[in-house]
Amino acid sequence: MLHIGNAPIPTCGGLTRRSFLQVGAAGLAGLNLPDFLAMKAAGAVDESKAEVKNCIMLFLVGSPGHLDTWDLKPNAPADIRGPFKPIKTKAPGLDICEHLPLMAKLADKYSLIRSLFHTGSAVHGAGHQWMMTGHGFNNGDPHPHAGSVIARVFGQKSALPPSIILPGKVGAVGDNLGERAQTAAYLGTAYNPFFLGADPAKSDFKIANLSPQAGQTEFRINARRKLLAELDAIQQQVENASTVAHDTAYQRAFSLITAPETKKAFDLSEEKDSVRDRYGRNTFGASCLLSRRLIERGVRFVTINHFDTVFSIACWDMHADGGSLNNTVQDYERHLLPQFDQAYSALLTDLDERGLLKETVVATLSEMGRTPRINGKGGRDHYPPCWTNFLAGGNIKGGQVIGASDKNGAVPHEYPIDPPRVLATIYQGMGVDLDQVMMPGPGSRPIRLIDAEPIPELF
Amino acid sequence: MKDSPLACLTLACAALLGLSLAAAHAQTPEPVLAGDLRLQPAALNLIHPRQPHSVLVSGVTADGQTLDLTGNASYSSADEKIAAVDSFGWVRPVASGKTSITIKAAGKSVTLPVTVELPASAPPISFRHEVMPAFSKGGCNMGACHGYSLGKNGFKLSLRGGDEAADYEALTQEFQGRRLNRHRPEASLLLRKGLGESAHRGGARMEVGDVVHDTLLAWIRAGAPGDLKNKLELVSVKVYPEKIVARPGQQQQLQLLAHYSDGSVRDVTKFAVFSSNADALVPVDEAGVVSARELGETAIVARYERLFSVSNVVVLSKPVEFTANAVPTENLIDKYVTAKLNDLSITPSDLCGDAEFLRRVYIDLIGIQPTPAEVKAFMADTAADKRVKAVDALFARPEFADHWALKWGDLLQNSRSRLSEPAMWAFREWIRSSVASNMGLDEFARRLLTSKGGPRDDPAAAFFLVSTDTNDTLQRVTQVFCGVRMLCAKCHAHPFENWTQADYFGLASFFNQVSSKPDPTRDAKDTKSKLVTLNLAAGNALNTRTNAAQPPRFLGSAGDIKLAAGEDRREAYAKWLTAPENPFFAKSLTNRIWSYFFHRGIIDPVDDLRSTNPPTNPVLLDALTKDFIEHKFDARHLMRTIVLSQTYQRSTRANRTNGHDTLNFSRAIPRRMKAEVLVDCLVQATGVAESFPGAPGGFRAVQLPDGNVQSPLLSMLGKPMRLEACECERSDESNMLQALEFINGKSILDRVSRPGGRVDTLLKQKLTDAQVIEELYWWAVCRAPSEKEMEKALAHFKEYEAKQRTEAAQDLMWTLLNTKDFLFNR
Amino acid sequence: MDQVFEGTPKADIRLEGRKVIRGEVSNDWASRLQWKISHNGKVVGTAPARADLDYEHPGTEAGTYEIVLELWKYEGFKVKDHGKFVEISNKVNYTV
Known part of the structure; x- marks a missing residue:
């Protein structure tokens, strides 16, 4: 009866008229959530049918040194090349660090981008902004996290929120810029990511606002819900966009709190021990496993922040400063690389075996790279002029190396790629037609999801 | 976000009501017309060999319905050597001379005279x-x-x-x-x-x-010739018919005529780009055929090159038994709203009850719901004019100033993220005292736009300090005071309005004398303390398209204006803006203020005025605007007119005729309370305060001075950060994260169980269950429970064991605060 | 939040000639896994054990070789080296 799909979208570029239903009617700028929900309630559209692939964003907070991981330079001088050696992988010409042997076996599944750079300052938060949103805005007006963009444009597919961040928000990284990259910004707080706020590696983790508060028995929760339905029914009036949106929100919240499927989604004990071991019994591995369960249950975008800080924690921020940032190549070898290797390869394999990898972009990102020259203490420091990240899954072709750094890994030697292009590639990898899908930007002005061209070689 | 074409919703609501509109779609047989066929245009004068012209054919039936017959008519030319005509009614010139086209439809016939005057040789292609x-x-x-x-x-x-x-x-x-x-x-x-x-x-x-x-x-x-120096200019375009009244299933062909600087007119229908403001309701195809699909109204926009013309469409059902309602004359709002509703065969809903009215008007005017004592006193009052008295008393309350200072603070983007703290506070106080003294909005705008210096001598100067640059200033000024969004026109001609880069940079030239410098008396670390300075010698803004300086140009005026060198150009702008004849200022403010009392503006979104976004009731807006100007831009007078109208005081309950209507104010449409008001009402109902870091203790949410307040609860509920001069930055939408917090978070659960809070205090008073229930109803939703509600609530208490009475009462209060009755202004 | 590691990792290993073969690690923390080789009671080396399930030590000197699986245990940022290797399997030995 209703062809929202033909609704014109007013944009700076004029009116575009295409079938949007296939990519999510909620994406229609000018068609707001209440309108959309009202139409949904009228049976006119079904948000859950919006066809777009999923994304799991693995954010390696702290920034791995590219020369120690995915862009080794065995022929560079010793104070540049570091102690690790490259190994061959399943993809010819795509060599990676010897401490990533499991990842090496899966090199046909992902493609490296070795010529990434950003022009912001060399602090973590600037990198979070660039890589999570595609924009560097420092303390200026923020841009939305990619998960919020997808949530805004494509809506909620199941009882679970469309964008979830595991296990928590990146907080203290020496600046407050990164926190500003993890919101829905001008898209509205409704599209903020849902933060798990708990460690899934713990056998009995609780999620705020999903688990009953102290003193709240099941009896009371049920009694309240029943009474609310009864009292609202007495006052039943003609519905309108706002009340329908409200009812939908409450229905979703109740089902999230009470539905057994919700509990199940977060319950890793449902997984076989061997599967949990495959991912690794640690925060990151459990988060990766949880991300697969969430994607299976209708979450569109899962972000895993490998760490929520860089201070006083063994993380990728390898300054070797002897203080609160005392991470070294030994930590890489013993702890970080094996942990990542295992979780990443388990995730790709598991998704693939379940037929989900072609439906899910897996983007492994970091704020920046690390200095080519090893510092006086054996560490490497912040370095945004050149680094390597990688993409897999969805429509993205694997087994390739995009761009290259120079002989010392200091600058992109060929095909420099900036963060907006990575975001554009992720969106296109999810099946989004960037020329056709718009979202309401600042002041509700319709804008493209990202103003950049995807990397064509990856498709 | 308020920013929505609610037109689409008419359909959704119709569907919700179970109305089936599909039956109306069937094609009718040959219609019977009451009069002759009508033609648009009535005669043709063709002067260009490559420019054929169309003709629209229509007729009116006995019951007054206009039918488009363009597609069903037959056409024949009296002399094909002079003008030929095709089966769609397009007339093509062949050779100079006079002839006529005979048009037959619905058993009638009419003649279209055609004059062809071709030049000796075909003009080169342009x-x-x-x-x-x-x-x-x-x-x-x-x-x-x-x-x-x-x-x-x-x-x-x-x-x-x-x-x-x-x-x-x-x-x-x-x-x-x-x-x-x-x-x-x-x-x-x-x-x-x-x-x-x-x-x-x-x-x-x-x-x-x-x-x-x-x-x-x-x-x-022809060799791909260029004619960049061609002096011929497109002056305007006009779409026909200008207004369409149709029933579901009817179609209408549009015609777009372009007028040129040499006086010639060209039919550009085939080159026009058509779009509907509500495609689900009334779609239009590439050829300009409008299909009336569902009940409601909207506008069809026809664009040719960079100019627009709009045709308004109303889709009405078949006439039902309807007696027109008497048109009231005492309140001008009711007069124009009722007249429109009569046109649409809609009877407005009844007036709402006293308790409902009082809560509604408290929330809208002073941003807090009435206390039980206030409602009870109002209900006990038997005076005939008690609603008038109650409204007048509200204008005098300090909360009125707080509430509207908050609104203006949003629009003027007062925030310590851009201003020093003293400047932010001074600006807030200036706004608040302007509201409290009921400064005319023309004066208010003038003071803001011509301000200079710093917070100590001119707090209004913060307006300019908020801007990041001249672009930001001109965009804020036009969006807030003209309701016009100019951003698009910075880089290219505006896609929905006839604004060009000359208009954009012409506005910039009024404000590019303004800059800021660090306050010399400031603390070295305080980088935000600044003073507004004027460089009167500054030249005009650079038009980035032509790379030439663009002299000042008022919005909507055809040419540049000349100002003496060294003049503060803002003075000229402020004078133009606040003049009674200004086409934007009073109209946009009237519409904006209206929208704060209803679920939408008469034009909506309220800060996106343009010819392609027409008002749903233009005469209403014009009359209200005129009244606002005549009363010296007095916001209180306008608000008073609104809240004392029957239109504002309608019940939310629909009747047989208005269930589908959401555009014409035939009933009240519930609105979720805005973030600050909702939190303040929550605090008043539960007796448990909320603290806001960055504001003095005891401040209510409505009193918060700026957008930079760290309150997760307020931001979750949609409080804007004041990053934009756009109403759309505030969100009054419900969403799942809020619902989760209200259902299972601490905001409500802690408030209902806090010792010393409302529930605890009532339980200590040795009241019966029924008395406790009644009190909680008064505090939460400002009324007594109905019999049915009391019954359910008592049954709820019974489900709990006697020793769990506290829990039962807490859970009832939790429930009341989660009802739409509380969360919405009804 | 710092990393959480629950459970005690464990693996069984066995010999086939001089080749040592490991089973999957249960409660696997997924940190560095390595073979630790001792010769006549003295540690003579380690070898990575993640990529493959088997390993053959190239040492040919006469004497007894003892092999055990080790896993890195992250103990916390304040701890020296942030942790240590712990043995997680039975020991096997052979004599040359």
Whole structure:
């Protein structure tokens, strides 16, 4: 009866008229959530049918040194090349660090981008902004996290929120810029990511606002819900966009709190021990496993922040400063690389075996790279002029190396790629037609999801 | 966000009510007309060999319904050697002379006189007036294609043909001129790509034989001439019919005529780009055929080159038994609303009850719901004019000033993220005292726009300190005080209004004398303490398209204005803005203030006034605007007129005739309370305060001075950060994260169980269950429970064991605070 | 939040000639896994054990070789080296 799909979208570029239903009617700028929900309630559209692939964003907070991981330079001088050696992988010409042997076996599944750079300052938060949103805005007006963009444009597919961040928000990284990259910004707080706020590696983790508060028995929760339905029914009036949106929100919240499927989604004990071991019994591995369960249950975008800080924690921020940032190549070898290797390869394999990898972009990102020259203490420091990240899954072709750094890994030697292009590639990898899908930007002005061209070689 | 074309919703609501509209779609047999066939235009004068003209044919039935017969009529020319006509009614000139076209439809016949006056030889094909419109029609220069700022596949056209010189060069010079093949025009890359014969990501944009292909081919065959110096200018476009009243299932062909600087008129229907403001309701196709699909109303926008014309469409059901309601005269709002509703065969809902009215008007005027004592006193009052008295008393309350200072604080973006703390506080106090003293909004705007110095001598100067640059200032000024969004026109002609870059930079020239400097008395670390300074010697703003200085130009005026050198150009702007005859200021403010008392503006969104976004009730808006100007831009007078109207005081309950209507104010539509008001009401109902870091203790949410307050609860509920001058930054939408917090978070659970809070205090008073229930109802939803509600609530208490009475009461309060009755202003 | 590691990792290993073969690690923390080789009671080396399930030590000197699986245990940022290797399997030995 209703062809929202033909609704014109007013944009700076004029009116575009295409079938949007296939990519999510909620994406229609000018068609707001209440309108959309009202139409949904009228049976006119079904948000859950919006066809777009999923994304799991693995954010390696702290920034791995590219020369120690995915862009080794065995022929560079010793104070540049570091102690690790490259190994061959399943993809010819795509060599990676010897401490990533499991990842090496899966090199046909992902493609490296070795010529990434950003022009912001060399602090973590600037990198979070660039890589999570595609924009560097420092303390200026923020841009939305990619998960919020997808949530805004494509809506909620199941009882679970469309964008979830595991296990928590990146907080203290020496600046407050990164926190500003993890919101829905001008898209509205409704599209903020849902933060798990708990460690899934713990056998009995609780999620705020999903688990009953102290003193709240099941009896009371049920009694309240029943009474609310009864009292609202007495006052039943003609519905309108706002009340329908409200009812939908409450229905979703109740089902999230009470539905057994919700509990199940977060319950890793449902997984076989061997599967949990495959991912690794640690925060990151459990988060990766949880991300697969969430994607299976209708979450569109899962972000895993490998760490929520860089201070006083063994993380990728390898300054070797002897203080609160005392991470070294030994930590890489013993702890970080094996942990990542295992979780990443388990995730790709598991998704693939379940037929989900072609439906899910897996983007492994970091704020920046690390200095080519090893510092006086054996560490490497912040370095945004050149680094390597990688993409897999969805429509993205694997087994390739995009761009290259120079002989010392200091600058992109060929095909420099900036963060907006990575975001554009992720969106296109999810099946989004960037020329056709718009979202309401600042002041509700319709804008493209990202103003950049995807990397064509990856498709 | 308020920013929604609610027109779409009419359908959704109709569907919710179970109305089936599908039955109306069947085609009717040959209609019976009451009068003669009507023609648009009534006669044709054709002067250009390549410019045929269409004619619209219509007739009126006995019950007053207008039918479009253009597609059903038959056409024949008296002399095909002078003018030929096709089966769609397009008349093509052949040779100079006079003839006529006979048109037959619905058993009637009419004659269209045609005069043909062709020049001796065919004029050369015009790049500007024939080729560029073909690109627009083909969609080649739209934003998703070659009009994208980065172009596509190395080929960039100016967005919707904004820059003819650049486009001419792109076509004829770039790519070694290989886009055009002058030897074999048909083989030109431009045509092969456009036809989809050669790989083209944009697909086929034209077909052999259509106007786009014909025009481009003829142009290349003629040697691809340019006519960049052609003096002929497009002056205006006009779409016919201007107003369509149709029933579901009817169609209407549109006609778009272009008027040129030499007085000539051209039928550009085939080159026009049509769009509907509510495609689900009333779609329009590429050829300009409007289909009335569902009940409701909207506008169809026809664009040719960069100009627009709008046709308003109303889709009405078949006449039902309807007696027109008497049109009230005492309140001008009721007069115009009722008149429109009569046109639509809608009877408005009844007036709401006293308790409902009092809560509604408290929330809207002073931002807090009434206490039980206030409601009870009001209900006990037997005076006939008690609603008037109650409203007048509210204007005098300090909360009134707080509430509207908050609103203006949003619009003027007062925030310590951009201002020093003293400047932010001083600005807030200035706004608040302007509201408290009921400063006329013309004076308010003048003071803001001509302010200078710092917070100590002129707190209003913070207005300029908030801006990041002149662009920001001009965009804020136009959006807040004219309701016009100019951002698009910075980089290209505005896509929905006739604004160009000359208009944009003409506005910038009023404000580019303004800059700021660090306050010399400030603390070295305080980088935000600044003073507004004026450089009266500053030249005009640079138009980035022409690279020439653009003299000041008022919005909507045809030409530049001349100001004496060294003059503060803001004075001229402020004078123009606040003059009674200004077409934007009073109208946009009237509409904006209206929207704070209803679920939408008469024009909506309220800060997106443009010819392509027409008001739902223009006479209402005009009359209210006139009244606002006559009362010296007195906001309180306008608010008083609104809240004392029957239109404002309607019940939320629909009747038999108005369930589908959401555009014409025939009933009240519940609105979720805005963040600050909701939190303050929550605090008042539960007796448990909320603290706001960054504000003095005891401040209510409505009193918060700026956008930079760290309250997760308020931001979750949609409090804006004041990053935009747009109403859309505030969100009053419900969403799941809020619902989760209200259901299972601490905001409500802690408040209902807090010792010393409302529930605890009531339970200590040795009241019966029924008394506790009644008190909780008064505090939460400002009324006594109905019998049914009391019954349910008592049953709820019974489910708990006696020792769990506290829990039962807490859970009832939790429930009341989660009902729509509480969360919405009804 | 710092990393959480629950459970005690464990693996069984066995010999086939001089080749040592490991089973999957249960409660696997997924940190560095390595073979630790001792010769006549003295540690003579380690070898990575993640990529493959088997390993053959190249040492040919006469004497007894003892092999055990080790896993890195992250103990916390304040701890020296942030942790240590712990043995997680049975020991096997052979004599040359």
